[in-house]
Amino acid sequence: MSAGSARTGLSLLSPAFLVMAATLLAPVVALVVMSFWTQSGFEIDRTFTLDNYARLGEPGEGVVWYGIRFPFAYPVPAVLMVKSLAMSLMATICVIGVAWPMAYFLAFRVTRYKAMWIILLTIPFWTSYLLRVFSWKIVLGFNGAINSGLQWLGLIREPLEFLLYNPIAVMITLAHSWIAFSVLPIYVSLEKIDRSLLEAASDLGDSKWARFRRITLPLSMPGTIAATLLIFIPTVGDYVTPTLVGGPGGTMVGSLVQQLFLKQNDAPMGAAISIVMMLIIAALVGLFLWAIGYGRMRKRIG
C-alpha cells in the first residue's frame, strides 16, 4: 500500500475513530479509573486501591444457588453473572434458531421483491425498544393477550401466572427484540454463497442434505457467528428488559450495576463489576471463536 492510500484510509477512518474515542474509549477509561476508587456515603475516595476487585474474589460463606455453590463473601455479582450468561445464551440460541431459517428463506427462496422482504423484516424496529418490551408485558400479562385468548378458547379457567415476571419472560422478550439483528448478517453470508458450488455438489452426486451440510452450512458460518456475538454480547448486560418483565427473579447483572450506581451509592464497585463483566465476556467470546476454529475458517473462506 502506498503512503497516499494509507493516508486516505486513515482519513476515512478518522471520523468514526474520533466518535468511538469520545463515546466509547473515554467512558471505558473513566470506568477503569473509577473501579480503583472507593466510595463511602456521598464521598468518593480517590486513592488507588484494588479493594473492589479483592472484594469480588474474597472467599466466604457464600450461597447455594440452584445447586451451584458460590463460595464468596459477596456472592451476588457472581450469581448474577452466571445467571445473565445462561439467560443470554438461551436467548441467543432461540434467536439463531428462528433467524437462520428466515435468512435461508430470504436468500434462497425469495427471488422477487427482495428489498421489500428485508424492509418487512425491519418493521419491528419502527417502534422503540422500550415500547416493544412493554408490549410483551401486555402479551404475557395476567389479563394479557395469551391469557385472555386461552380463556376465550376455554382451555384454561384461571389466567396462567408463570408467563410474566420470571427469567423466561426476559428470554422471550430479549429473543424477540434482537431477532432482526441476526437475520441480516446470516442472510448476507448465505446470499454470498456461489450458487455454482451447489450445482457442482448436486452434479457430483450429493444429496440435498449432504449439499446443505457440506456447503451451505459451513459457508454461512461467518454470518452466523457474527449474529451470535451480536446477540450474546449486548444481551448479557441488558437491564431494561429484566427491569420491566423480569420481576425480582429475572434480575441480571446489568440491574446490579445500575443498583450500585444509583441506589447503593457504590459507583466504584459498579465500575469494577462492569470491568470484570467485560473481561469475562471477552474471554468467553475468545474461547468460543477458538473452539469453533474461526481463524482456520476465515483462511479457508478467504
Next chain:
Amino acid sequence: MQRVKFIDRMAQGKLSRREMLQSAGAFGVGLMALPRVARAQGGPLTCLEWGGYDAEEYVGSYVSKHGALPDFSIFSGEEEALAKVRAGFAADVMHPCNYSVSRFVNAGLVTEIDTSKLSNWADVFPTLQTAEGVMLDGKVVMAPADWGNSSIAYRSDLIDPAFAEDPSWAIFYDEAYAGKVSMLDNELVIQIGAMVGGMPYEEAYNLTGDALAAAAKDWGAKGVNVSRFLWTDASEVQQAMASGEIIAAYAWNDLVKNLKAEGIPVEYASPKEGMFTWFCGLTLLNSGKADPALAYDFIDAWLSPETGKYLIESSGYGHANQKSFEIADPAEVAAMGISDPVAMMASAKLFLTPTDEVQVEQNRVWGDTKALKM
C-alpha cells in the same frame, strides 16, 4: 420589512459580497448570543416528582401564571432521585418526605426555603411548619404539602375473610399468598418483616449489621418470593389489583380511592402491627438552572388550598394547608376520618429517618436480597 427586502435582493443577486458577509456575520453573532440570553432568563423549571403528581391540578396557579407545566422527571423512590441529582441531573425542586429529606440535606443539595416568599405559608398547619423534616437545624428545608398513610390495600371480594377480620402485614410473608400480593420495592420489606416477627418499628427501621442480615435472610427473602412483583410504579400495582392479579398490596391512600371510584371492592386495612403515616413536601435544590422565583411559584402553588381541595377529593390524602379542609367537599373530609395532621401522625407510626450509614447499608442489603431470588 427589512428582512423581506434583504431576501429579495439576495434572490435577485443584487447583494454585494461585503453586505452578504456582514449579514452572515451578524447572523452568526446573533446565534451565538441566543443561548446566553436564554440562560440569563433562567432555564425551564425542572421538578423531580412522584408519578401521578405531574398533573396540572396540583399546581394550578403556577400553570395559570406561567402558561405551562414545568418539566417533570418522575422517580419511584427518594434514593433513586437522590442518585440522579448527585449524578448531575439539574433539578430545581424535589418532593421528598419527612423521613428522606435529610438525605438531600446531608448530600449538600438543599437550599433553605425563604417562607416569606410563599403566600400560602401562613395557612400551613402550625405544627407542620416546625415539624422535624420541615425544619432541620432551625432551617426550613421542606415546605410540607401532602400527608397520608402506607398500609395494606386488599380486594375484599377475593381475600380470605380471616385476613379481613384480623389484618396483618404477615400476608406478605405467607407462602399461602405467594404470587397474589405485591410489596413496594423498598427495604421496608425487611423492616416490616422484622415487625411481623415481633420487633417494634422503632428498632426495625434502624437495623444494621448482623441483625439486618438475619432479618433480610428470614423476612426479606420471604417477602421477595411471596410478592408477584415488587412495585415501583403506583399505576402498575393499581392495574394489577383492579384485574385481580394481586389481591393485596402495600399501598397509599390514593390507590384505594381510585379503585373504589372504579367500583372495585377494595378496602384499606389497619394491620395489627400498625399502619404507617408520612408527610411529604417540596424542597429547593441548589442544582437547578431555573430562576428561583419559578421554583417558589411552583411550591406556593402546591401549598394553595385549591390544590389541597383536589388532593383531598381525588386521592384521599391530607394537605398541609388548613384552608383546604374548609373548601373541600365535607363528605370527602369526613371520609378521611382524621383531618388534623397531628392527630393523624399520633394515630399511626410515623416513618422515621435512619442515619445515612444505616440507609446506605439497608439499600445494599435490600438490593442483594432481591438479586438472590430464585
